[in-house]
Amino acid sequence: MSAVAVVALALLSVAGMLVLVRLVHGPRALDRIVALEAMVSLVVAGACVGVAAWEYTPFVPVLIVLSLLGFIGSTVAARLIGEREDLR
Amino acid sequence: MKDLSETVTDIVSAVLLLTGAVFCLLGALGLLRFPDTVSRLHASSKAQTLGVLLALLGAAVHVPLPYAGLLLLTGLFQLFTAPVTGQVVGRVAYRTGAVDHRTLFTDELVGQLAPPNPPDTENGDDDGNGDGDDDGNGDGDDDGNGSGAGRGRER
Known part of the structure; x- marks a missing residue:
């Protein structure tokens, strides 16, 4: 189980690096918002791997808070970019 | 018998976790490679959500029952919120001209x-x-x- 967790975390780390590249030079602010939401999803998936592999159940409420915060943050940021033209 | 069921649970959880990680990686690859904002949103909003759901399921079959319920609730939140975010970002992308026609x-x-x-x-x-x-x-x-x-x- 631990070897599976290491492999899954390695895959998620590679995915995080790819998302980070898009986050650094996304040409628009919307690309950065999409990349940030993907990064939050990757953190949630990595915490799931940690919960499953090492039975670390205090992370479970953190998962709920992270997913809801990612949703609220990206939605509000996208609305704000739609309203204000100087942020695009 | 206890040992057998534990082994089966381990195998199911490992398969779900690895599949979820692979889907997350594919979503990140699409996010990096696709040409415009709406295509990147497509990759991120579908493949990434599926990967997170599989990882949540893989964790949920491996922990005790109340925590498994909380993890399934998180998956339900993901299913509710991912289309909303996709719609809002796609609408703003269309209106600000971020679509490659x-x-x-x-x-x-x-x-x-x-x-x-x-x-x-x-x-x-x-x-x-x-x-x-x-x-x-x-x-x-x-x-x-x-x-x-x-x-x-x-x-």
């Missing part, structure tokens, strides 16, 4: 929710589809895109 087969929003600055199709010879009825967007909150008629859409 050469990658679209059709564009059903062209008379109703036009971007304020059309990309590069201002060549004047609109071929009959410049319908003057831009009455599908009277929802009050759109600023400066009320005149979406008369854009040449021939490709």
